[in-house]
Amino acid sequence: MKKYNYFILFLLTILYSHISYAQDIPVKMKVTIPGNDANNAIGEATAVWRNSTMGPTTLNNWPNEQNWWTMFQTQFADSRYDAQLAFGLNRQEMWLRFHTNSTWQKWKKVIVDDGNGQVGIGTNSPLESLDISSSGMRIGSREFNLEEQAYINIYEGPSSHGVRLSLNGITDKFTLRTRLNGTDKEVLTIPYAGENSGNVGIGMSDPIAKLSVNGNILAKEVKVKTDITVPDYVFEESYNLRTIKDTKAYIQEHKHLPEIPSAAEIAENGFDLGDMDMRLLKKIEELTLHTIQQQDELDALKVENQTLKATEKKMEMLEQKITKLEEILTALLSN
Template identity: 25%
Template sequence: MKHLFTFFLLISIYSVKAQRNYIANTANSDSPGLENTVVGASAGFTSLTGGDNSFFGFSAGLNAGPGYDNTFIGSYAGANSRFGISNTFVGSFSGYSNVAGVSNVMIGDGVGYQNNGSYNTFIGNNAGYNNTIGSYNIFHGHVAGYSNTTGSHNIIIGPNAGTTITNGDDNVLIGYSSQAEDGLHNATAIGSGSRVVISNALILGNQANVGIGTSAPTTRLEVVSETPDNSGLRLSNLTTASPATQSTDQFLSVDEKGNVIKAGYKLRINNPSEWSDKVFVPGYQLKPLSEVKKFIDANQHLPGIPSAVEVAKEGVDLVKMNAKLLEKVEELTLYLLEQQKANKEMKAEIDELRALIKK
């Protein structure tokens, strides 16, 4: 009974001396820290002066100092974290070199091994392994972001994703082995094997088809509008100040299957009646020029041609407008032919009169 009393007395003395620490290995039982839990050989071995830390595993928090609110689980987890605050390292050698980084979450063997950045979340064996001062990164997947050293604000998700970049900020890589060139900014690659090589760019897939409004795209980009006979596409931010002098002999068109194709300036009609050759069909009613003049005087444009106000409001159908313009040219040809006929008849009459005068 006397020995039992002595044992409990010794425990009480150690508890007071360690200021409410729970030390499961006697080498650290004289730690001056506050409310720490240390379990494992050499865990928290050096002067553990911080508080509210939990170290579990061989040499976990080995060189811990005044840092606090840390949780290290695994052999050598957070081994060199002297001044770190609010870090969670789970896995052998996770956060091993972290000296002063704060608010990091690292889960997996060797994850964030070289880390000294802050506010990072690394999940997966050796994810973010070489990260030194990069901060505010999210790396998720086996060796995701493995080579990153100084890049910040990056999101890299997927096994082997982002393994080639060492720096660059504000990038997003999602998918198995999705990659980016070094030093990019605001670059995004989504999809297995996708790769982006310039800043401020978005890459979708690797030799993949992209569908908008469809789950089964058959080309690189297929857009299915919710409204029939509506492309679902819009080009905006084009104003009257947009350059109109630049021209090309190519433009985008749509074939009979709905595919967008590159084509020359070629307009098509559905049937011959939509074209202007009807002007030359016998029986075509050509308006007298006197009626045309009255119409022009009243409306300030040719009959059958939309006014400037109508064009500004409604636009024009290029096929119909071209047909109308050619119709006016053909009507003008008929007027000229009539004038030529009248002139010829008049000349004949004049010649007859001259002959009579000579007699």
């Protein structure tokens, strides 16, 4: 009996040594789960990988109505926190949703690139870094050797109508264009480098001022701040007002007002709005002085005219008296 006990102890010692040795050897065997429907669980019974035909009751709520879904689900043992990843085999889509505090959240579509760094929304064949074709929007970037390095297109229908925002790395400009019937029209240009940096052009590609507009401007109010001297000096006593005669001679020779650019000069160079306003104000003030002067002369003529009329009336009365005296003298001499 004692020999038998020693033999059992010897076997247990050998078995324990083999188990200890096996713990130090990495497992290189593959795990195979038998079956044809993949309806098996690893770990918790609710943490499963299942095929599209079987699964927990929560799996009945697919992302949409298409067929052939395959789903992967993980969850805690108490079923309060879960996650589901669904694969739509027909549309080649992937959707994700979470189960938080025993409530399933909405499905969210997982967007991945096509392997070339391009992501498509509403399309399986993206043409740019981000291609949103279903909503008529396209965002992309070009190679450095092309003119437009980056752009955003918002088009309606077959790209015949829409808006295009582009960044030009060669001309250093940000441009907004509209498209009508397939024809682009430049609407807004903002250079971001060079001597025209910070300028804004509307309807033109090369704005030379802070705001350059190729067309009409309609506004309810325009306020201009300027450091140009307002010509109130015209009303000073020392101001040498050009006479009407001199102005007439200047106009006859030059065919425009003094100190005002000619039509040819304006056509070639344009004019400064603030400066022109002050020039025109000066002419108005000079004209006002001439009008005042003419009014003074007119008032003087009126007074003179009234004096002449009074004198004329007195002379008429004297003539009448002289006539009567002549009549009396004639009567006396005849007697």
